Amino acid sequence: NAGVTQTPKFQVLKTGQSMTLQCAQDMNHEYMSWYRQDPGMGLRLIHYSVGAGITDQGEVPNGYNVSRSTTEDFPLRLLSAAPSQTSVYFCASRTGGVYEQYFGPGTRLTVT
């Protein structure tokens, strides 16, 4: 099993550009989440999904969109990048009823 994978590892965007961060898992996990990690602020939930076709907002959803067309994939879209979205983004997955989350390796995004 590859576990949770994320691409790209690093990305630099200009303000106003859009892009998609990719996340995939091969563990057949129902639940997938996106977090952002900023210095001194821990991990904050952006969006999550409890299964294909079902998504909902987390703590900091503004400026981000998600979709879940398959169990395996959960992409995060930045519609119009802003410097405030400079962060490290982690995708995570778990099975329903089990609390342990598995994190992907992260994407470091810089918006200039």
Add this chain to the structure above:
Amino acid sequence: GENVEQHPSTLSVQEGDSAVIKCTYSDSASNYFPWYKQELGKRPQLIIDIRSNVGEKKDQRIAVTLNKTAKHFSLHITETQPEDSAVYFCAASIRDTGFQKLVFGTGTRLLVSP
């Protein structure tokens, strides 16, 4: 909303000493409390967790204690080693519209000096 406070933000110890990191939470319905270790440039990895029906859990040099009445839980690392140096995050579960979410503390940077 649910809040998790974590202290201290940095902790420096000598190799062989013990380290204690403390967290408090606000939602009395929280029932799952994991601790994650994150090495520089790496992903967070679960090192130990505890459910609300248990007061203490140990795994070799690592232990977690939970006080539900006071709504706080702690991570204890004994006989610290340089490879324990990392950022540690606590988290508490909350249930929102049927989905168990995790709210994370702000992290503790542990430095173990040889």
